[in-house]
Amino acid sequence: MDSRRLLRTSAIAVATTGLLISGCSSGSSSTSATASAHTATDGDPGGAPSAEELAPYSSQKLSWRACGVAKFECATMKAPLDYAKPAGPSINLAVARVKATGPGKRIGSLLVNPGGPGGSAVGYLQSYAGIGYPAPVRARYDMVAVDPRGVARSEPVECLTGQQMDAYTEVDQTPDDPAQQTALTKAFKEFAAGCEAKSGKVLPHVSTVEAARDMDLLRQVLGDEKLHYVGASYGTFLGATYAELYPSRTGRLVLDGAMDPSLSSLDMNRDQTAGFETAFKSFATDCAKQKDCPLGRGSVEDASDRLRAFFKAADAKPIPTGQSRKLGEALATTGVIAAMYDEAAWPELRTALARAMKGDGAGLLTLADSYYERDASGKYANLMFANAAVNCLDAPPSFTGPTEVTAALPSFEQASPVFGEGFAWSALNCAYWPVKATGTPHRIEAKGAAPILVVGTTRDPATPYKWAQSLADQLSSGTLLTYEGDGHTAYGRGSDCIDTAINTYLLDGTPPAKGKRCS
Template sequence: MTTHRTGRRLVLAALVVGNLLLATACNDLATVQPADAGAVGSAGAAAKPAGADDPRLGTFYGQHIGWHACRPDAGSPPADLTGMQCGELRVPLDYADPAADALGVALVRLPAADPTRRVGSLVVNPGGPGGSGVEMVAMGRKLFDGALHNRFDVVGFDPRGSGASSPVTCLTDRQRDDRDQVDLPVDPAKRRAVLEQRDTELTTACAAKSGRLLPFVGTRSTARDLDVLRQALGDPRLNYLGISYGTYLGALYAEEFPARTGRLILDGAVDPAADALEESTDQIIGFESSLRRFADDCVRTHAAECPLGGDPDTAAKKAADYLEGLHDRPLDTADGRRLTSDLGWAGTQALLYGDETDAWPALRAALTMAMVGKRGDLLLASADRFHGRDEKGHYTTLSDSHNAISCADGAAAAPSPERAQQVVAKLKAEAPLVTQGVSVEDYQHGRCENWPFRSPEKPHVVRAEGSTPILVVGSTGDPATPYAAAENLAKGLAHATLLTREGEGHGAFGRGNTCIDAAYEAYLVSGAMPAPGTRCAG
């Protein structure tokens, strides 16, 4: 769900837009004051609104969206916008003081193809945090072909602080490129110093450019926005498909507004009770496992086009050692940038989000180009997509939004020396390939500890007593949100059924699995849950 620093790599987990498709608020630093958990107010759970019953929110709950035909954006990838409608939702910046200021939330709607049998609206979120729901619908309309498009108005939105919804902005495109072209040092002490410098630069830039927004972009505020959107769409209950980080958003919505839940699918689930360190550790182990399965498949099934040798027992290590070696021997690319070790790992991890059909062939080709052809273009292109960089060198808001939302969802204290030792020992035992060079020094600081404010959010079990039955979906080979997280989320919810997809890749939606597709259709259209314990083969 979040970006975690571990050794020399970043794991950006829970963004699925790119895998499904394979493809302006400025204030100065003084506006955000450091605070303890109790002083942030509406940035977290301390200020709980009464939703539509709160008279202060009447203007927002009473609004009507002015839908209009979507127009192509010259700065966005091409998309088939035929029949799509765009609009904007107004929401309070601060739910504790709704009259003070408002934000615009960008919307897109794909109207039901069979309006005479329309069930209602289906609001979707692709993950992140910071992923664009507008892009998911606008560029991925084929994902909804069939019953979902026929029976629902499919609605995508850019969560506050991201995309076209008052995005958080921090670093420039040039600053991002410059960072990517320099690997973090191998020496733990030097690596720590560079990371601290980068954290300071990022925090200062975010506070200077978007300080007004930072306390108010957390997921709980976005969950409250979802309820305003539900009302504006004319739906008595929210029907929702959340993928990856979107499962956390959906869970918090159910916690805040259990009586307003309709049919909720939480796919590629995040465990809201896991702390940042636990989540990070599980993700890293998940990517190690996926790398090993990819390498084994590469050698055994695709030997003629596999650059990892002929021994399944050493294939994954050969890939990892090669990526590590890029630290000293970066590769040239066509646009003049170099493929560094950190970029090579990012490009590899991005393709491990997919499965044997949609991504592993591309990873084989990228590693072959690098290891045999001595060119880094394909791995760099994968890393660019992962980081939201287009061919012209412009970055989306994803990375800045991701950091800001993650920190608004809760800072984490540095682990005790004992726990840091335990984590490193576990990683060395279960993920030795992707944690080469990791040391206890990498865990001397907590997440967001230098951020300009302190969020009151804490990891906790979400019960959502009083909600309708919720469908939780987990994939056994998911590296980014491992299957155990889906089990834990479903177990914690008061009314939930767990559906299992047996297979590789992050998330089950959009993978052409007929068993999964049938279960989604039956639940969303008629409310029919799959039988407990249902497993869909890959």
């Protein structure tokens, strides 16, 4: 279970891998960069090139080709690999769009990002946002996505083969003795070494700041005066970073399932641990009302005890799955975690747990594979590779070695008796990363930005509600919209109240009233 800051929309509800974007290509013709007159460093604290230095990129014209389904178009945008050296090597970024359908006056482009880091924005656009966002929004916006650098089709970070990833996901992340601790640290070191060997060129250049600069470059290339954006989960950090760098160019930003950029990696991991405990309690409470609940129909504490006992048993004797891979504690825990993102997956989790407790781990293995984005052939998307690469670059590691993890275990186990130990040890992964972190946690105020809408769900497992409260408070123009419910993120998940408030903001720029709550 490698859950460190894997912040994305539900892998169960929205599949974002394996989608057709083969029509992407580079070239010239089509869109011009009418907005490139803005200085490249407006609002940027430093590190970005001047408008003149960026001109070869901001003046490029995208060659759009039909791709995927419906009326989707794809292209390739070039960006500097290193914005501090714009005359140096470039990086190719996959872009996709579906044009505004009308009726009504076109507002501009609406960029979308599903989170991760490592989630494919192009895949998300093609599988959901470009066809599933409310019709009035799609009528007046060109729906646009760019896979962030290092992700999916944008020169993806690669680290391990499919067989190596299978072994990595099975490593015990609740070590019982020094030998198991050594095995876990060895796995983290081998993962990092694989990333360096296969992707050493891009590893120093996949930070969130650089991805935000890419979004502004795309804004210019598309000819938009302002950047309009919907970011989910980690995508909220990307959107907030954009607003910090370019407040005068910030249009209508929806940050759904918000991160708190002021938190250290340690605090973020510990908060997320508590968030999954909250989600598990909601699941256990609901499970006790169902006739098929495998955790019993008693108290939440009883359910917690049963689940921990199940994990311990799977650790001692992995469960058959009908294939060569067995379900040990690590994969079993990941399968449960995957279902915590979306309450719609709870029935599937009940069935999978019941089967596993009777000796068939296939259902939980399927849930775990969905989390890791592993297909039936054994091939993994690059989600987990990009996730580590971005996270380890964005902030210093939670821990520098096993001794620090051991010291922090009590606080993690207090945050979650069920998941605490595994979450603590999984936060060790960045300790061995080959590239030193370039980012530091800090408050984001984005002074001068237009109103920004921050959305928080009260029982969100991956991005705890207090993070949304904190980000809305930090942003000088932030407004908090609250969803009283379960699951990760809120937009498009069944609340008419939430959807109406967000749609209104996107269409006329008016955020909901202060303190607006939906259920």
